[in-house]
C-alpha cells in the first residue's frame with residue numbers, strides 16, 4: 558500500500574449503502590466489493606448494518622445476512638485495506654465490538670447524535686483497549702452550532718478518539734457551514750478531522766472539497782453513491798477530482814470506476830439519483846436513512862412521503878426515533894379524513 562496519501566478515504570457503501578438496499582447484502586456481494594476496494598488500494602472499508610453493529614431489528618430493518626459473516630468475509634479479502642465497523646451506543650454493545658475486533662476489524666467508528674458525545678466514552682475506550690483505531694462520529698451536525706460541535710468533539714478526543722468527524726447525515730449543510738465546522742475543529746482538537754456527507758442537495762462533493770480545504774484529512778465516500786438518501790460523496794468521482802487537484806489518495810481511479818460500473822451498479826435496486834424524496838431529506842434536514850422507512854409508511858397510509866419528511870424535519874426527529882415515521886404518516890392520514 559502506498560503511504561503517500563494526503564487524504565485517507567473510508568469507503569462506506571458496505572455500511573451506509575446497506576440503508577439503500579434495505580440491508581440485503583449477501584456474503585458474495587461483500588466479498589466482491591471488498592476485494593475490488595482492496596485491489597484499488599482503498600485504505601478503510603466500512604462494513605456493518607446501516608445503523609451500525611446490532612442494527613438488524615424491526616425498528617431499523619432486518620439484515621438478510623448476519624453482519625458478522627459480512628465482516629468476516631470482508632476481512633478475508635481485505636489485504637492491506639483495514640475493515641472499519643460503525644457502532645451507535647445504545648444499538649451496538651461492547652459485545653459486538655469485541656466480536657468484530659476478533660474477526661479482524663481494525664477501526665471502530667463510534668457514532669452519536671451531535672449533542673450526545675458523552676455516550677461514546679465507554680465504547681471509544683474499549684475499542685482502544687481492543688487495539689482498534691478509533692473515530693468519533695458526530696451525526697446530524699447541522700443541528701448544533703459550531704461551538705457545541707467543538708465541545709462534543711473535544712469530549713470524544715478526551716475519550717481517546719484518533720479522529721473526529723463532522724457528519725452531515727441529512728445532506729443539509731451548505732459549503733460555508735461545512736467550512737466553519739471543520740475550521741473550528743481544526744483549531745480546537747489535536748486529532749485528525751474527518752467529513753462524511755450526503756448528496757441530497759447535490760452538495761456532497763462541494764462540501765467535501767470545502768472540508769478538505771479547511772484541513773480535513775479523513776473523508777468518506779460511497780462508490781456509485783451507494784449510501785442512504787441520494788448517497789454520499791461518490792468515491793470514484795472524488796478520487797478523480799482530487800487527482801486533478803494534485804491531492805493524493807493512493808486509490809486507483811480506473812479500478813474504482815470498474816468496481817462502480819461492473820460490481821456495484823448491479824447491486825443497486827434502483828440507480829442512485831436525487832429523487833423528490835432524497836431532495837426533501839436535504840431540504841428539511843432529515844436523517845438520510847429515513848428515506849425507505851418514509852416511503853413504506855407513505856404507501857401504507859396513502860400519503861405523500863414528502864409531507865412525512867417535512868413534518869419529521871419540523872419535529873427535529875433524529876436517529877433512533879424511526880417509530881415516529883409511522884406515527885407521523887398516520888397523523889397526516891387522519892388529519893386528511895377530517
Ligand SMILES: C[C@H](O)CC(=O)C(=O)O
Pocket residue numbers: 573607608609645668696697724725726727753785845846876
Ligand atoms: C447510522 C447512520 O446511518 C450513520 C451515518 O452514516 C450518518 O449519520 O450519516
Ligand SMILES: [Mn+2]
Pocket residue numbers: 573726753755784785845
Ligand atoms: Mn451516512
